[in-house]
Every structure is written in structure tokens, then in C-alpha cells.
Amino acid sequence: MLLNQNRLLREMDHCGFDAIIGTAAENVTYLSGFWALPQWIRPGPQAYALQSRKGDAVDMSSIITSSGTLDLVADQDVTVERVRRYGEFSFQAGSNDKLDRASRKLMAMQAGTCFAHPIEALAAEIKELSLERSRIGIDIDGLQPGYLEKLKASVPDAHFVDATSTLRKVRTVKTSEEIARLRRVGQIAEQAVDAALGAAHAGMTEVEMARVFHTTTVQADAVPVLGCIGFGERSALMNVQPSDRELRQGDVIRFDVGGRYKHYRADIARIAMFGQNSEAVNQLYAALRSGVELGARLARPGAKASEVFLSVCEEVRRCGIANYQRNHVGHGIGLDGYDAPLLSASSKDVLEEGMVICIETPYYQIGAYGLQVEDMFVITAEGAERLTDAGPLKVIAP
Known part of the structure; x- marks a missing residue:
């Protein structure tokens, strides 16, 4: 596992975070194991990893990514169970009885709700996890201009705190x-x-x-x-x-x-x-x-x-x-x-x-x-x- 869970928990406790969100490419990969290709090759594409508290452990909870990168989620050893997608991406489905494991997983995720905007998908996941009144750390390095304000407006009762330095600190001690x-x-x-x-x-x-x-x-x-x-x-x-x-x-x-x-x-x-x-x-x-x-x-x-x-x-x-x-x-x-x-x-x-x-x-x-x-x-x-x-x-x- 890449994530140093004990260190993340200590830092979340120190900052009083109920959840933490990675938006920069390094933090998304670190928190979830998901390598979002577009994020790593150019600025702008959005992918997020959300970790929430689950007692004395972190809950390997959620990835938010574009429909055009669901194949990467399906084909990688990601450490999350929940995936939300945004933006339509067209492809043709093959015969179900001939699909390999990654293709079956891709088709299952494609059948889920599609949001028009990445922040809409992230806000929906925050609400689904009952975090809409929580203190949430978020690194801002991967967000497009105006996206943090849009998130705050979408989840007005949550308290969002810049966690860029927190995640950088967590990553310093390697597993x-x-x-x-x-x-x-x-x-x-x-x-x-x-x-x-x-x-x-x-x-x-x-x-x-x-x-x-x-x-x-x-x-x-x-x-x-x-x-x-x-x-x-x-x-x-x-x-x-x-x-x-x-x-x-x-x-x-x-x-x-x-x-x-x-x-x-x-x-x-x-x-x-x-x-x-x-x-x-x-x-x-x-x-x-x-x-x-x-x-x-x-x-x-x-x-x-x-x-x-x-x-x-x-x-x-x-x-x-x-x-x-x-x-x-x-x-x-x-x-x-x-x-x-x-x-x-x-x-x-x-x-x-x-x-x-x-x-x-x-x-x-x-x-x-x-x-x-x-x-x-x-x-x-x-x-x-x-x-x-x-x-x-x-x-x-x-």
C-alpha cells in the first residue's frame, strides 16, 4: 500500500478533519492508488480522491473522475470501492459473455450516474457519505480556478480547509x-x-x-x-x-x-x-x-x-x-x-x-x-x- 494510514490519521486528528480530499495528481494516486493519466501529463483535468474517517481507521472511500478515464480505474489496483464519474464519453459495448475483468468493471461503472461537472460529482459524494456538515481538508493545487468556491456553494454547511501542506507532510514518511x-x-x-x-x-x-x-x-x-x-x-x-x-x-x-x-x-x-x-x-x-x-x-x-x-x-x-x-x-x-x-x-x-x-x-x-x-x-x-x-x-x- 502507498498510503501511510497511521500518519494520515494522526494528521487528520491534529487538524480536526472528518475527511480529506486529494486533487493534485500525486495526492490522488497516494490516497487511492489511482493514476489518472490526463492529470499527470497536463494541467487542468480533474480527478479527486476522498478519504473519510471510520473510527480509528481511514475509509478507502471514493474516486471522482471523468468518464473517459474509467478504463484506468477498472484496469488498476485501486484501493477504493466507490467511484463517481462526470462528463459523457462514448464507446460501444461488446458481448457480455466475452468481456474480460477490466471491461466488465468498466461497463459496471459506466452504468452509474453521470454528473455534468466534477464538482457536482464531488459534492454528491460528500453528501452521500453524510459529510455535508463536516470539517474537510482539501488540497487546492489540482483545482481549476473557481472550483473551490463552487464546492463551498454546493455544500454550504461543510467547512473546507486547505490541506495542501497536510498531505505533503503525510507523504514525507514512506511505507x-x-x-x-x-x-x-x-x-x-x-x-x-x-x-x-x-x-x-x-x-x-x-x-x-x-x-x-x-x-x-x-x-x-x-x-x-x-x-x-x-x-x-x-x-x-x-x-x-x-x-x-x-x-x-x-x-x-x-x-x-x-x-x-x-x-x-x-x-x-x-x-x-x-x-x-x-x-x-x-x-x-x-x-x-x-x-x-x-x-x-x-x-x-x-x-x-x-x-x-x-x-x-x-x-x-x-x-x-x-x-x-x-x-x-x-x-x-x-x-x-x-x-x-x-x-x-x-x-x-x-x-x-x-x-x-x-x-x-x-x-x-x-x-x-x-x-x-x-x-x-x-x-x-x-x-x-x-x-x-x-x-x-x-x-x-x-
Whole structure:
């Protein structure tokens, strides 16, 4: 299960919520297991997941989604029993005796009441669950302008409270299933980097190397998401996108990459030298890696994110990059590539067991090269357990 039920209950108790509604793509998937394709590929499409209290447990209650996505509900391992649809979507029914399980489920949901508007469907579900006079948390990130006001007008006796930060907080501590998915997607990202570097040769373009990286990602049943791959001077472009720049002797190769596996994200960074080593690059890389390693030693339950940030930056400076500056040195990762916590100077976050974080130390010399060490860790009772390992600077023979 993705949902950390105990943590959700504690936060609902703390906020006095009788129910909570997810509207953003990550929160809908987290609360229900439902991956609404249109929501994930563009802003605007509406899908909601509603969780209500049931004594000392949450009731896996409801999904509200468009008629055109009912096939996804039918074909996925969703953790709800109630589905309401809005908006008509036409298709032809086949012979009942030849329908597979997903098709039968789709037809059954299609036979249910169809609402003209997503908020009408959500309001009807709130009333059906006798929540029309309840205190309800709702994340507002996925709502279209004016939709919250429409919901309040449709259920005037309910008290709606912004729960965007509440759901973000709940998602920070991962379940065992979430950690397993994050471990796997980290492994896939590392395998894809190794495959890309294994194909490196003089004259290879950034685009060609990216093609190997992403192909390996797909072959491992993950989906390409992040692919910053740059050679030489282009490696110093913070968000470099692969180009026709060809690989040359002495180039730094920088990867800031990841993929998505069963909806969960990887984010790692790797550095390699092509054809020859560089003592200057080695020293800089060692300082950056030392910062990440110190951060991993400090990352344990109860540690303040701001203190980890300050210590990592100071370690990089102590190890040779005297002018090292960053606005953050890491972040949480999960359904969102930038989950909480944030390892920054102003962060109020405190690390907890079960959080999965990326610790990173990028360094950019514009016009020369960019270097970056970034790895994924899960916080355990004993400290940070490594999910990925950048290791020493890689040197690739031409």
C-alpha cells in the first residue's frame, strides 16, 4: 500500500478533519492508488480522491473522475470501492459473455450516474457519505480556478480547509511498498547511466548518449522523466538538455537523471571523465562527494534539515571549494521529484524515520564544466541507508 494510514490519521486528528480530499495528481494516486493519466501529463483535468474517517481507521472511500478515464480505474489496483464519474464519453459495448475483468468493471461503472461537472460529482459524494456538515481538508493545487468556491456553494454547511501542506507532510514518511519502489527506480537509474557510459565513444553526441540512457530505463520497465546529460562546457549548464555536441577527449560528462517506476521517482547525479583523468576535477569531485557523505552520516531521525544543509556546505568548503554556495543540498523524493523535506538554510523540516531523500552537491564552472554528486537515501532508526552510490569519479577509456 502507498498510503501511510497511521500518519494520515494522526494528521487528520491534529487538524480536526472528518475527511480529506486529494486533487493534485500525486495526492490522488497516494490516497487511492489511482493514476489518472490526463492529470499527470497536463494541467487542468480533474480527478479527486476522498478519504473519510471510520473510527480509528481511514475509509478507502471514493474516486471522482471523468468518464473517459474509467478504463484506468477498472484496469488498476485501486484501493477504493466507490467511484463517481462526470462528463459523457462514448464507446460501444461488446458481448457480455466475452468481456474480460477490466471491461466488465468498466461497463459496471459506466452504468452509474453521470454528473455534468466534477464538482457536482464531488459534492454528491460528500453528501452521500453524510459529510455535508463536516470539517474537510482539501488540497487546492489540482483545482481549476473557481472550483473551490463552487464546492463551498454546493455544500454550504461543510467547512473546507486547505490541506495542501497536510498531505505533503503525510507523504514525507514512506511505507515499505513506497521504499521498495524508490529502491528499484534508483537501481534502474544507475543501470541506465552505466549503459550510457558503456556506449561512450569519441564523436558520440549528447543526444545519442541520452538515447542509450532512456532506452535502458524503458527496458527496465520505468518511464523516462529527467535526462540532463552534458559534455565538456555544456555540463556546466544547470538544466542541460542533450544536443548534437560531440564527445571529445578530456570532456567531463555530467548526468543529472532519473526515471519513474510504478509512479515513483529517481533523481541521481553522476560524473565521468572521457579519455583522460584530471587532477583538478578529481579534487573538486572529492570535495563534493565528501559533502554528500557527511550529509548521509548526519541524516538520521531528529536531525534538522537546516543543520544538515549548513554542515554539508561547510564540509565542501573545508575540502577545497572555498567559495561553495548552494540554496539547498537535497530534497525528499517519492511520487513527486521534490517531496519534503528540503535541506536548506531556512527549512523548518526535521528528518524522520521512513523519509527518502536525495543529498546533492552540484558545482558549476560556466564555460568549463559542471560537477555533481547526488544519491538517494532512506532514513532508518540507525541513520541513512544508501539506495544509490555515486562512488569515485569515473574515467571512461576512449
